[in-house]
Amino acid sequence: xxxxxxxxxxxxxxxxxxxxxxxxxxxxxxxxxxxxxxxxxxxxxxxxxxxxxxxxxxxxxxxxxxxxxxxxxxxxxxxxxxxxxxxxxxxxxxxxxxxxxxxxxxxxxxxxxxxxxxxxxxxxxxxxxxxxxxxxxxxxxxxxxxxxxxxxxxxxxxxxxxxxxxxxxxxxxxxxxxxxxxxxxxxxxxxxxxxxxxxxxxxxxxxxxxxxxxxxxxxxxxxxxxxxxxxxxxxxxxxxxxxxxxxxxxxxxxxxxxxxxxxxxxxxxxxxxxxxxxxxxxxxxxxxxxxxxxxxxxxxxxxxxxxxxxxxxxxxxxxxxxxxxxxxxxxxxxxxxxxxxxxxxxxxxxxxxxxxxxxxxxxxxxxxxxxxxxxxxxxxxxxxxxxxxxxxxxxxxxxxxxxxxxxxxxxxxxxxxxxxxxxxxxxxxxxxxxxxxxxxxxxxxxxxxxxxxxxxxxxxxxxxxxxxxxxxxxxxxxxxxxxxx
Ligand SMILES: *Cc1c(COP(=O)(O)O)cnc(C)c1O
Numbered sequence: 144x145x146x147x148x149x150x151x152x153x154x155x156x157x158x159x160x161x162x163x164x165x166x167x168x169x170x171x172x173x174x175x176x177x178x179x180x181x182x183x184x185x186x187x188x189x190x191x192x193x194x195x196x197x198x199x200x201x202x203x204x205x206x207x208x209x210x211x212x213x214x215x216x217x218x219x220x221x222x223x224x225x226x227x228x229x230x231x232x233x234x235x236x237x238x239x240x241x242x243x244x245x246x247x248x249x250x251x252x253x254x255x256x257x258x259x260x261x262x263x264x265x266x267x268x269x270x271x272x273x274x275x276x277x278x279x280x281x282x283x284x285x286x287x288x289x290x291x292x293x294x295x296x297x298x299x300x301x302x303x304x305x306x307x308x309x310x311x312x313x314x315x316x317x318x319x320x321x322x323x324x325x326x327x328x329x330x331x332x333x334x335x336x337x338x339x340x341x342x343x344x345x346x347x348x349x350x351x352x353x354x355x356x357x358x359x360x361x362x363x364x365x366x367x368x369x370x371x372x373x374x375x376x377x378x379x380x381x382x383x384x385x386x387x388x389x390x391x392x393x394x395x396x397x398x399x400x401x402x403x404x405x406x407x408x409x410x411x412x413x414x415x416x417x418x419x420x421x422x423x424x425x426x427x428x429x430x431x432x433x434x435x436x437x438x439x440x441x442x443x444x445x446x447x448x449x450x451x452x453x454x455x456x457x458x459x460x461x462x463x464x465x466x467x468x469x470x471x472x473x474x475x476x477x478x479x480x481x482x483x484x485x486x487x488x489x490x491x492x493x494x495x496x497x498x499x500x501x502x503x504x505x506x507x508x509x510x511x512x513x514x515x516x517x518x519x520x521x522x523x524x525x526x527x528x529x530x531x532x533x534x535x536x537x538x539x540x541x542x543x544x545x546x547x548x549x550x551x552x553x554x555x556x557x558x559x560x561x562x563x564x565x566x567x568x569x570x571x572x573x574x575x576x577x578x579x580x581x582x583x584x585x586x587x588x589x590x591x592x593x594x595x596x597x598x599x600x601x602x603x604x605x606x607x608x609x610x611x612x613x614x615x616x617x618x619x620x621x622x623x624x625x626x627x628x
Pocket of ligand 1: 230231289290291292322324366395397398419434442
């Protein structure tokens with residue numbers, strides 16, 4: 144067996160499989176003080192695995208050090224600016240964690256009797272209430288576990304409502320500036336996706352939409368602000384047009400961090416929408432833990448919301464399962480409880496004024512970066528930016544990799560698809576002017592390198608453990624299985 148030697152803990156790291164040595168274990172158990180049994184006799188041979196092939200045999204300290212070293216290779220929001228557009232990599236305030244680790248919340252069990260879980264149910268009810276307030280809608284379900292899951296729940300609600308009216312209809316209109324999950328959701332929910340191009344400002348094309356909507360259209364799914372980081376200024380007019388034909392307006396509100404405290408979708412014709420708590424309300428995401436994609440609806444959808452619903456009676460909070468029109472369960476229990484607690488902590492720590500301020504700062508930061516970078520990078524649409532700005536450069540991939548050498552996480556590359564060579568930058572409200580200046584300086588310096596020394600950019604990164612990888616080979620001939628030493 145060939146062993147990789149670890150030269151320096153930060154430079155090279157063998158796989159656990161490679162450091163394995165036979166007989167090494169990570170635990171010591173006391174001798175049995177009861178008669179031993181053969182697992183095969185107790186469980187049956189079909190449930191007992193003789194051996195796990197190539198299972199690494201290592202000690203506890205081997206495992207700890209291996210994963211701790213690997214963790215130092217990661218970039219994280221706690222290390223620096225993380226401008227991954229559309230993903231809202233904002234700082235996760237530690238107060239959220241402190242609240243989620245309150246003993247009574249940390250140890251609560253989903254099967255705990257309602258009478259012993261009143262505090263937890265009250266927390267869920269309070270989060271529903273504040274989300275209703277923030278969105279201007281009438282009811283909220285906290286069950287969906289991610290943004291895309293919220294979308295699916297939402298379109299299933301559209302289907303349920305229209306079915307109850309007698310005809311579920313066939314088509315859902317999705318503008319080309321929508322998030323990629325929108326067409327997938329439509330398809331998964333059994334509707335036909337009808338694509339529509341944006342106008343030259345990167346906004347909804349009212350005239351085109353007016354010509355498309357008929358009695359066969361169930362809904363339009365509008366990402367707002369859209370993937371260009373642009374507010375859909377025509378959304379209220381579009382809502383009127385769709386409502387006149389009995390169709391519904393779904394808003395992808397994953398980027399509500401551009402609107403919270405300033406504008407409420409329920410006030411401009413949106414019938415239902417989802418939120419991404421792991422974006423707007425600062426709960427960890429990106430390998431950092433489960434997400435949460437609550438769906439907020441207008442009253443007409445309330446009877447169809449997923450089971451169970453929170454209900455308040457004189458005896459206190461309880462779960463209501465007796466809802467014959469419900470679309471049923473979309474998730475076990477009632478959502479990712481720990482995440483919901485963190486989101487409510489964030490909202491309460493800010494208060495209404497604080498949330499508005501966070502939104503304004505997010506917009507200010509994105510527009511500040513836009514102004515600094517505009518002389519050096521092309522902006523493909525003239526509309527004002529909200530919480531993120533999208534530039535266009537044919538070398539977007541190489542520039543993103545070069546950013547790593549400057550100590551920053553790359554921006555979102557080649558998305559949205561309607562911008563050729565998209566560079567999608569979302570600084571969030573987390574960043575100070577100082578940090579934004581450093582980031583802009585890095586990108587300006589790279590723009591200069593593109594002219595003066597293009598190879599430096601094209602072959603980046605130069606400072607990382609792994610240099611530029613062969614992306615074609617990685618896609619065409621991926622090695623997905625460890626082949627053994
Ligand atoms: C992130 C995002 C989604 C998807 O959310 P997930 O939690 O990753 O499923 C959908 N729409 C928009 C606009 C987004 O930014």
